Amino acid sequence: MKRWAIFTVFLYAAALLLLTVPVVAAAFIGWGKNRDTSFTDILNFYATWQYWLWLAVLVAGQFLLLLLPIHISERRVAARRPLRVPIIVTAFFLANLCFGGIASLLAAVFRDNGWDAIDFVNPVPHTQNSSGWHFFWSVTLTVVIFWVVWAFVFRHFAKSDDENSLLKRLIRWLLHGSILELIIAVPSHVIVRRRDDCCAPIGTFWGIATGISVMLLCFGPGVYFLFVKRMQQLQPKPAGKITEAAK
Secondary structure (H helix, E strand, C coil), X not given: CHHHHHHHHHXXXXXXXXXXXXXXXXXXXXXXXXXXXXXXXXXXXXXCHHHHHHHHHHHHHHHHHCHHHXXXXXXXXXCHXXXXXXXXXXXXXXXXXXXXXXXXXXHHHHHHHHXXXXXXXXXXXXXXXXXXXXXXXXXXXXXXHHHHHHHHHHXXXXXXXXHHHHHHHHHHHHHHHHHHHHHHHHHHHHHHHHHCCCXXXXXXXXXXXXXXXXXXXXXXXXXXXXXXXXXXXXXXXXXXXXXXXXX
């Protein structure tokens, strides 16, 4: 079962790698100072450590989200502790969807000044020398707040749902959240690109990238169960069951 889970994670990582170029090209080619962006410039996106860090987070999240389907497919009763892992993972990605949607709206409404609203979350005073790190911790703190809120929400469902119902609920919320976030991020990106804003399209692009990544992540458990079902069909039946079926 774990081999099929690893193969599912591999397919997810391959899909993200293949979609990176067209998504980046659609988001940035022809915008502002990047009107002359070439295909080589887009490929340089793979050279950034931030890209590989986010890819590693997504791949790890997909594998952790598949732990519950592994328990279900192996017909093992999931204890309360294993149920915490998919809850924490789902809450994390929903937190990023919330941040991506809010960042896209702020960019569309307040232009580049929309980033200032995120800085209000950070209690540490802002200085000119620490502007980059101040913004980083503001974003991190915002995501953590959303993460804690969503974790408490799904913790309530975990007390009453069985493992199968909980899995369906988690996937449904992630899928609906990613669709809603894309409905906000895509029009916002079109707006900020038409205005040739300086940094606003970066925020809306982050919203689009997060929405697509989480949407693809939702299909992981379904793909895994398809592999498991096909494997069970290919396995030879025990002699007793064959004799009973013949009768």
